[in-house]
Amino acid sequence: MLLDMTRATTAACAAPGEVSPAAGPADAQAIAPPSSKQMRRMSASRLLVTLAAAPLAQWPSLPNASGSASHVGTIEPEAIHQLRIATRRLRALIDVFAPWLKPRWHRRLKAELRWLGHSMGPARDADVLATTTLPALRAEHPDIDWPTIDAYVATLRSDARAQAAEALAGDRQRELHALLLEAFGIGEDGRAQLSAAKALRRPSRTPGKRPRALTKHAHNMLRARYIALFPDCRQLAMLDTEQLHALRVKVKKARYSAEALTPWLRKAIRSPYHNALHSAQSLLGHLNDAVVAQRVFEDMPLPAAQRDTLVGRLDAIIVNATSRAAHVLCQLPNAHTLERGMRKD
Secondary structure, three states: OHHHOOOOOOOOOOOOOOEOOOOOHHHHHHOOOOOHHHHHOOOHHHHHHHHHHHHHHOOOOOOOOOOOHHHHOOOOHHHHHHHHHHHHHHHHHHHHOHHHEOHHHHHHHHHHHHHHHHHHHHHHHHHHHHHHHHHHHHHHOOOOOHHHHHHHHHHHHHHHHHHHHHHHOOHHHHHHHHHHHHHOOEOOOOOEOHHHOOOEOOHHHOOOOOHHHHHHHHHHHHHHHHHOOOOHHHOHHHOOHHHHHHHHHHHHHHHHHHHHOHHHEOHHHHHHHHHHHHHHHHHHHHHHHHHHHHHHHHOOOOOHHHHHHHHHHHHHHHHHHHHHHHHHHOOOOOHHHHHHOEOOO
């Protein structure tokens, strides 16, 4: 099927034997990741534990909800951003390596990580609206009633951050972090042992523990994520905003899956594929930010003429981002090139 169609460096931070995900970002950066060749020779279970160490090492320290309200409210946007990235990468790994995870662990981890990601979504949208989208609109349309807009968005942003802080400082977030450490065998000393990983299935219940089984799975996963982008990426201009958001999700899945499976992509195909997916994700993200801003303006107490001006400008941004995303997605390697770019061993 793939051949009939036309058209990051892997996040690992430990040697095959042990990983140290609890040491913190600085320590994680100092540990050299295994080479692509070493990773291709690992079993799927060992590779999963190794790859999971990196996002867990980036998990920020968060205040406890039992503390004062002012302390809980000190969660910085950077901590939210850092946690969102860790959450995305863990969700991608759990998705990619699902056949090697116990079903009940897979379901629970996936559900809890989805909850955590959704808890941070409104805060991220409000931050982008206040710091990126509105300043750009203000520069083009200085005669708009910006004090009213600023006051409305400040309240929106404060409420969204309070909601995120409540979730991130609560028991459920801390229990999820502990669950992830248990799932991937990470002890109090910061070391991860394969034998201690509770979420892993018995080898007899997986596609196989030999590297060849993982290679076959990697190829199938890369193909599936590539195929999922079509036919939407060919007819981008005809999609509505909901369909464009769904395509963005598919692009993110393809990107993060390709990053996890980088060892099975040859250098000649790796960069073009990663770069095209990254650029498309960014452009579709800008488009989504404009859609979010339009929805906020619908409820804002503004004169109709001013609202129409801003919504019209955002429409232009959406059209431009759609056109540019369509151009970027046309730069994806064709199916034959991608197939030839997969390593067989």
